[in-house]
Amino acid sequence: MTFSLTILGATGSIGRSTADVVIAQRDAFRVEAVVGGRDALALAQVARRLGARFAALADESGGEALKEALSGTGIGSGAGQSAVLEAVEREADTVVAAISGTAGLAPTHAALKPGRRIALANKESLVCAGAAFMADVRRLCIDLLPVDSEHNALDHALAAGMNRDVEKAVITASGGPFRTWTRERIAGASAKEASAHPIWSMGSKINIDSATLMNKGLELIEAHHLFDLEADRLDVLVHPEAIVHGLVQWSDGAVTAGLALPDMKVPIANALRNERRLRMDLPRLDLAAIGRLSFDRPDEERFPCLSLAKAALKAGGAMPTILNAANEIAVAAYVADRIGFYDISEMVEAVCSTFSGRQLAAPETVAEALNIDEEARRAARQAVSAHDRTARL
Structure with missing residues (x-):
């Protein structure tokens, strides 16, 4: 067929x-x-x-x-x-x-x-x-x-049990290009350096979100909606080899994980399957050849965007909408060399703080979400203008 x-x-x-x-x-x-x-x-x-x-x-x-x-x-x-x-x-x-x-x-x-x-x-x-x-x-x-490799892996892993028995669903991050850099060195990083992802070939914006770890924060919010899991049952691990994409810790102590070589054609083929899986001529995962898989907890001091995304998820309401809008504007300003790397997180935090007192409810329609998005973008543009280093040259 x-x-x-x-x-x-x-x-x-x-x-x-x-x-x-x-x-x-x-x-x-x-x-x-x-x-x-x-x-x-x-x-x-x-x-x-x-x-x-x-x-x-x-x-x-x-x-x-x-x-x-x-x-x-x-x-x-x-x-x-x-x-x-x-x-x-x-x-x-x-x-x-x-x-x-x-x-x-x-x-x-x-x-x-x-x-x-x-x-x-x-x-x-x-x-x-x-x-x-x-x-x-x-x-x-x-x-x-x-289609995201992390959520596709969780989709597989969660099929092993019931949602109520999930203690923790974990997505992994390669750590991006700055995984081993000091905060001082990261502070001076150019957009070109931030775009140089060590594993995946993606667009500039997603590459920079990976460098700030905002991408992982957005993926936590996505996982919350996809799998109906609360914030305290979601987490991130840094996994430089990018072989384990997602894993689930069950209430009985068992862990189910989704593994694959880092090739987006694998989760795409899975998402496009019909009665049966597609047969793809792709390299097979050889764990013996890889030899070692390593994991670390993310450093949220060096990568504060992850903390901001977690806070937005916990706050709920319209805060994730506001966070995302502010981040898109801040990243665009960083790419244009108008602000520095850590200005991204500072701008996002400032915009989220501006809206926090209003306690906006979660958008009930897409049109409402887009209206909130545009309001947050206006606030983000004002924040960028106030810190625009090109205007001071």
Whole structure:
């Protein structure tokens, strides 16, 4: 049987890995639509490679370039938000939601259709609007499968028992490029150094979130919504080898773990499985060859963003939405060399403190989440402007 597939974020790292999985399983999938951000030529290349029926570019100004690049292929195309929504609305059994950042929230939510499977790689859908998003997942009986390697591993591990018997669900972190650096050295790190992830090849923003460990904090919030686990039953371990991606400690003392080589095609293939697992021609895990696996507790003094994310999860309400918005603005400012590395955590903490007294409830709709997100972004932009080092030159 052939299953139809739509890929949101087809030109990003997850989208490209998804394309590799689909190419390796030509008889299993038919690609209905692919969606990209601004790179018309890259999107056209993906659409051609996969034989997609429709390609949509979020950036309206690239519409003509996309149409020209697809000329003669028979692949339909469009640009702008209406085209993205057209791609989402097209009939597909599975939608891979891999648009990075809050920009992916609305399209991912629009993809929730009865009977569909969502392979979720957009963590912001749950960080920004977790309660509202998951309520719609349950209402529409959506089969939601996590693509992040950590959550995919937990999904496997949690199948070994009942939720009530989980003492602790743990996700792992490689530690990022600054795992062994002193705080003083980290303070002077450039965005280029922060983007040099030792294990994974991801986009710049996610790489920097990995360097600050904010990515792990966001993943804890995501895990809370995915698996209905309270903050005190979630934790992080630093694991430089990136072989154990997630593990569950049970009430009887047993531990179930999800292991795999660090290749995103493994969790993607798992999320795209149907009646049976896909057969992938990938290197197999050889623990004897690896020889040693090591684990440490994260240093939240050197990486305060993790503490901020944990605090936002415990605070609940709209605080995770605010945290994420402030972080996106602060990271963009860091990439532009407007602020330093530790200014990211200081900006995020300042914005969260600004909103803490208001005790905003968790957004009940995606639209409400996006309104709170925008308000927090305005506060974050003001905080960045007040500390902009380029303005002082």
